[in-house]
Amino acid sequence: MTLNQRRLAVDPDHNKIPIVRQCELLDLARSSLYYTPCRDTDYNEQLMRLLDEQYMKTPCYGVDKMTAWLRREGHPVNSKRTRRLLRLMGIEAIYPHGKRNLSEPNKEHKIFPYLLREVTVDQVNQVWSTDITYIRMHHGWVYLTAVIDWYSRYVLSWEVSVTLEPSFCIEALKRALEEGTPSIFNTDQGSQFTCNDFTRVLLDRGIQVSMDGRGRYLDNIFVERLWRTVKVEEVYLRDYDTVTEAVYYLGCYFKFYNYERLHESLGYQTPAEVYFGALAPPVALRAPSGAKAPKSVISPSKKVNIFV
CATH class of the missing domain: 3.30.420.10 (Ribonuclease H-like superfamily/Ribonuclease H)
Known part of the structure; x- marks a missing residue:
């Protein structure tokens, strides 16, 4: 089991096995159970909710447009903060013909070519x-x-x-x-x-x-x-x-x-x-x-x- 799977397997409401024993059985440090690496301030979480919903409406908005939109909504943020939150969320702007994005792929990893241009998908498992x-x-x-x-x-x-x-x-x-x-x-x-x-x-x-x-x-x-x-x-x-x-x-x-x-x-x-x-x-x-x-x-x- 991965670390994430072991965290999810812990049942804090179990009436027979205490959390300490569950962590021992799963070879999981109890401190890691309560550690949430994705937490930030309440205000940042509010901004992320707004960014997520706006992204569903305007997926082509990059950092600059998202920053401008937040300001129009009454949130005096700068582009640096918007960029950091979008990266944390794993969100990048999408474009019809490809353009700059917010995160770089690992340069040590092989990038495979796109194989689906002009391909007709007409069956399952294709x-x-x-x-x-x-x-x-x-x-x-x-x-x-x-x-x-x-x-x-x-x-x-x-x-x-x-x-x-x-x-x-x-x-x-x-x-x-x-x-x-x-x-x-x-x-x-x-x-x-x-x-x-x-x-x-x-x-x-x-x-x-x-x-x-x-x-x-x-x-x-x-x-x-x-x-x-x-x-x-x-x-x-x-x-x-x-x-x-x-x-x-x-x-x-x-x-x-x-x-x-x-x-x-x-x-x-x-x-x-x-x-x-x-x-x-x-x-x-x-x-x-x-x-x-x-x-x-x-x-x-x-x-x-x-x-x-």
Whole structure:
């Protein structure tokens, strides 16, 4: 298990095993359980919420335009602060033809060419892709990655992490590959996806690696649309208090997305219906370890009790 998985596995409400013993069994330092490297001031968290929602509306806004927008909203910030927060969130402006971006890929990692230009995707498991997005919580935030099949829009796997270390992306990739094997796997040029540990998993299986042009929105359009859908239909409607809540409710949403949500572009079918077709019955999407129902959660309108 990765460090992030071991953190998520700890149950602070367990009535038989105390937290100290759980940490011992998981070989986890208790101090690391309470350490949240993604925390900042309350005001910065407020700014990040605003930046996240505005990014969903205007993904082409870079540092300068985001700074100007925040100032128009009454927040006297400078571009240095905006740049730092956007980097912390893993957000960069996207452009039709590629342009400057906020973060540089690791120069020691190999960058693979983009293979999908003028390619017609007409079957499942032809092209998969992945990406990372920022998920806000009541205090702090986490990062979400997912692997999606382009043709069916089916989400094959997903993981949540409190850091941008590559391990949670690699774990999501390995779990997705238990469902099938794509011909081409597309990513952006972020260091999580260009690192040898990630690309080796693909190359060892004979999968072609494709990487977006820097900052090109259309090169990974289906993942970008997925993030917009997840945030508008799930994340922005809640205010997660804990990582456990975020993992649980994201798991509920992805099951809905795969097995119930109708897609106009799929002829009003669900992603699971297109991905599995008549060949195999749908299998419930497995959530990362730690995706359990919290005893209670706070929604924007009321308290909802979850009984398990």
